[in-house]
Amino acid sequence: MSALLQMLSEHKKGRAVGICSVCSAHPLVIKATLSHAQRTGGYALIEATSNQVNQDGGYTGMQPGDFRRLVLELAEEAGLSADKVLLGGDHLGPNCWQSLPAEQAMEKSEVLIRQYVEAGFVKIHLDCSMSCDGDPVPLSDAIVAERAARLCRVAEEAWRRVDGEAPVYIVGTEVPVPGGATEDLAELEVTAPEAAAATIEAHYQSFKALGLDDAWPRVMGLVVQPGVEFDHHKVVDYNPPAAAELSRSIESYPYMLFEAHSTDYQTPQNLKRLVEDHFAILKVGPGVTFAMREALWALDAIEREWFGDSASDLRRVVLAEMEREPKYWKSYYASEGNLLLLDKQYSLSDRVRYYWSRPTVVEAMAVMxxxxREQTPPLTMVSQYLPSQYSAVRSGDITFDVESIVVHKVQEVLSQYAAACTE
Incomplete structure (x- = not known):
């Protein structure tokens, strides 16, 4: 039995267990995830999103096979066995090709799914919830389910052809926008139990129509809205009473749990309650890269004070790159002037994450x-800007270097998820 299905089985037996899914393609975040799993003895579930990694390279320049090789190389460095690494594909469907007519977008989606499965990704989020050119807005459950089943058939053919592990699937129609909301949020409407049941039924019928009876028991997760989200400046916290009916509704489905997207920035208590309430797959993405950015901005401040003119000026380099190529943030922020400068850096949607692989930024990181490496600053400065990491250096848990500081900062977030996912 796969590790994910084993978790589902244990949860269905009444244990409040779950798993954290880290959605990031940044090597330092991946290193943090892998070394955290190695230290705790758990699994590292790492997901690539369709706009990060696809047949055209995505914004990382990686195809699915490239991403797998990167993760396994980093796992070997971290001392984590390959069988403890679980790879997932997030928002796999027409996400990147919404401007095309539906049939063209679906043909590209089939290539995407095939490459992910052939590369050994075992958790596949079949996301056909978005409208393409000429589609109605929003799409009906029936259309979303038909397209998801079509992609599932491609995935089933792919894993059998390469003699790989049978993948598990995530489906749903109420899928949050990848990366967080773009508008100010006050409160969210929790998915109605009746809507969740209708979505499950629509997918069941579509899978059955395509002869995917063997795959249906591996549809282990349904994406719904439990009432958690974040916008640029604030977090909508989980409210258990509001989601109580939805939570109970999944108990009648023996092979299925809920997958909660946009759990970034929830409190540790909220994360734990989500798992207890059957939202057992917790997705985190911008939350971990936000922590990485916090660490690097703090290191930039230390470096500028300690090294003066010979500092890398990493923060300025990143902001200059964002200004040079604004397509990853411009449509997200309506602010102007100094407020825009602050949003570009501190928004919870963390649009900075799109710029770490730019050559000028990579060069600045190397200088830092x-x-x-050549000259360690006084620990009093580390205490000023990175108090938790100062304590870790003092106790000997980590050394003072850029990678160790960033990894430790990211693992502070991952530890909250690990605690939420274990009894």
Whole structure:
């Protein structure tokens, strides 16, 4: 039995267990995830999103096979066995091709799914919830389910052809926008139990129509809205009473749990309650890269004070790159002037994450790493800007270098998820 189905089985037996799904393609976040799993003895579930990694390279320049090789190389460095690494594909469907007519977008989606499965990704989020050119807005459950089943058939053919592990699937129609909301949020409407049941039934009928009876028991997760989200500046916290009826509704489905997207920035208590309430797959993405950015901005402040003119000026380089190529943030922020400058850096949607792989930014990072490698700043400065990491350096848990500081900062977030997912 796969690790994910084993978790589902244990949860259905009454244990409040779950799993954290880390959606990031940044090597430092991946290293943090892998080393955290190695230290705790758990699994590392790492997901690539369709706009990050696809047949055209995505914004990372990686195809699915490239991403798998990267993760397994980093796992070997971290001392984590390959069988403890679980790879997932997030928002796999027409997400990147919404401007095309539906049939063209679906043909590209089939290539996407095939490459992910052939590369050994075992958790597949079949997301056909978005409208393409000429489609009605929003799409009906029936259309979403028909398209999801079509992609599932491609995935089933792919894993059998390469003699791989049978994948598990995530479906749903009430799928949050990848990366967080773009508008200010006050409160969210929790998915009605009747709507969740209708979505499950629509997918069941579509799978049955395509002869996917063997695959249906591996549809282990349904994406719904439990009432959690974040916008640029605030978090909508989980409210258990509001989601109580929805939570109970999944108990009648023996092979299925809920997958909660946009759980970034929820409190540790909220994360734990989500798992207890059957939202047992907790997705986190911008939350971990936000923590990475916090660490690097703090290191930039230390470096500028300690090294002066020879500092990398990483923060300025990143902001200049964002200004040079604004397509990853411009449509998200309506602010102007200084407020825009603040949003570009501190928004919870963390649009900064799209710029870490730019050559000028990579070069600046290398300068920062070299500076700190050659001359360690006084720990009093580390205490000023990175108090938790200062304590970890003092106790000998980590050394002072860029990678160790960033990894430790990200693992502070991952530890909250790990605690929520275990009894």
């Amino acid at each position: 790493e070299k500076n700190f």
